[in-house]
Amino acid sequence: MQRKTAEAAPDEDLVHRFQDGTDRDGAIMELFERYGVLTHAFFARRLGNVDLAAELNQELYISVIQSLDRFRGEASFKTWLFRMAQNRLSNLRRRWRTHLDELPDAAPETLVDQLSDSEDQAPDAVVDREKVRTMLHRCLAHLPEIERAVVVGLYYDGVSLQDLTNRFEMQNKSGARASLIAAQRKLRRCLESSGVTSVE
Amino acid sequence: MAKGFQVIDGGRGAGCGFLTEADIEAYFSGTLTAERGAMFSAHQAAGCGPCSMFDADMQAFRKVLTDGALESERRDFEASAAAQRDALRSELGRSAGPPRRRIVPNWLLSAAALIAIVGIVSFQFLRSPELVHSVMLPDGESFAFQAPAPPPLVRDGGDFARGRAAFAAREWSTAAAAFESVEAEDPRSADAEFYAGVSHLLNHEIPLAVERLTEARERAMTDGVSGEATYYLALAQIGAGNPVVARELLESIQDGPGAVEAGRLLDLLSP
Secondary structure: OOOOOOOOOOHHHHHHHHHOOOOHHHHHHHHHHHHHHHHHHHHHHHHOOHHHHHHHHHHHHHHHHHHHHHOOOOOOHHHHHHHHHHHHHHHHHHHHOOOHHHOOOOOOHHHHHHHHOOOOOOOOOOEOHHHHHHHHHHHHHOOOHHHHHHHHHHHHOOOOHHHHHHHOOOOOOOOHHHHHHHHHHHHHHHHHHOOOEOOO | OOOOOOEOHHHOOOOOOOOEHHHHHHHHHOOOOHHHHHHHHHHHHOOOHHHHHHHHHHHHHHHHHHHOOOHHHHHHHHHHHHHHHHHHHHHHHHOOOOOOOOOOOHHHHHHHHHHHHHHHHHHHHHOOOOOEEEEEOOOOOEEEEEOOOOOOOOOOOHHHHHHHHHHHOOOHHHHHHHHHHHHHHOOOOHHHHHHHHHHHHHOOOHHHHHHHHHHHHHHHHHHOOOHHHHHHHHHHHHHOOOHHHHHHHHHOOOOOOOHHHHHHHHHHHOO
């Protein structure tokens, strides 16, 4: 791989080099070296699974090769790349049926109970169940995909933890339970920071 | 709304139609106005689930752009980076660039074309794993598309798991047969129907693909998630020489998976 000693070319120059055909391969590989690790980290954080992140990252840059000729520069390359990456996530969510717009508006009582009855909370803690219910969707959105899939499967669809472990081919010893515990912790933290539950 | 920018997805994409490209651009550069941010926040609070997902994705993307990847994330990336680079080089070798100024003699171009044809035919015979597929549009141009991601494993063992493994390994014929068997056992399995149809499509068995994907689409419509099945059915209809039917199908996709690709394909099919 060639390494530049001079200042790196702006993204837009690389896009032009690709689009005008002067150096398609070099431009793409340089964009990958520039953003590949960042988009991979983005996928890994949003998915909670490194192997899946690598898969989607590869798909993303193949899509970039296929679509970059149509990039018109109305937004920056970074924004365009985000849209492409986000679209891949969205497709995966549809396939896994974890997209929030496919869930009922009201969170199941069992989930609200579980999150309201935090062990960390004082017995007289103030819990507004209606607000918990409202905030829950926003908090669920921030969970890594695997953890959200486990919460949705267990609480919304009534799938057992064992079946979820099999469904997502979880290799770790505790299977889906580990993801569930991590998800509950994050959801409680999210609800507390939103001010809808209180530990005081 | 900023001039010259489109509304995100315009009712076709991931489902958050609130933000504009300019908003996202401003968000990533840290210049989104407080007023606009508050409006987006209120919009989410009103119960827009897709926008909450989009917001969470935006936040994660900005954080990684701003702070960079962690050392552990860099190591994770490097573990698969070589394979990813190889896949990109392979794709670059396959994809055609824009027309260039001719600097080689005609006889050399003809020879190269002949070698390419022989290569493609050999490739078909060898059945190498394909990442990208294509259908021929009425104007003679080819439209490249990708296979959907394999389904999550919903059964431990059995035909669905076999189909899933074959699909992931891009063994379309084996996958189609396995998913067909699932369907025979469980006529309500829309996923099996969908993946059987897609496997037939990728295996160039167009009539079977049309049949299975039509079924899959009808079943998926009852769940309100028919976009992906509709998209692949449209591709199969193009393969079957029915561009008008394909156009109607694509026009029916309003949102969800396949919507962005559907819009792109619709543009190419429109007179």
